[in-house]
Amino acid sequence: AQSVTQLGSHVSVSEGALVLLRCNYSSSVPPYLFWYVQYPNQGLQLLLKYTSAATLVKGINGFEAEFKKSETSFHLTKPSAHMSDAAEYFCAVSAGTSYDKVIFGPGTSLSVIP
């Protein structure tokens, strides 16, 4: 079975500062990992995904995440925060061997301070 935890339900950063959102997963098989973003009153949008190719994954809007098997982590980073990055971010995991449902984490709300 798969599960995912996100450390910090709320993160605040200053505009221009580094964004780091933490995600740790648990999986009995090699996982596929995802980061989604949800803007207010909208559905979720895929930022990036890891599907067992390169461990450093680049996504949209300047975000990237690194898969670290030894740490069972898939943290999301962006070098310089922009006001438009303020949103809810969800890490998700699914089994990487056969189709199984995607399990979403509880989410981290990112605030960007001008």
Next chain:
Amino acid sequence: DAGVIQSPRHEVTEMGQEVTLRCKPISGHNSLFWYRQTMMRGLELLIYFNNNVPIDDSGMPEDRFSAKMPNASFSTLKIQPSEPRDSAVYFCASSLELALTDTQYFGPGTRLTVL
């Protein structure tokens, strides 16, 4: 493409009433997912379809919930009778296939309030 379309965007109803939520997936997508989002439980997968056939409904909370997909361009999620604890945002998502690497595209959601 218009993306995943959901209707209504907001629904307010009274306890005991029947509620029907609608979803039109992206044209050409063969898989469709219904999710529920609440503050307490986060985002939960309720049911998903592939080629109009329900594959896994283990996330449907009770028999009061039912979902159908009569054709490739339309799906409904019905709650009968509705209860206040059903209040949530319900999302529909679609993907090309039921594959590990396929991206799910989410609709804007329906915010349901049951009084």
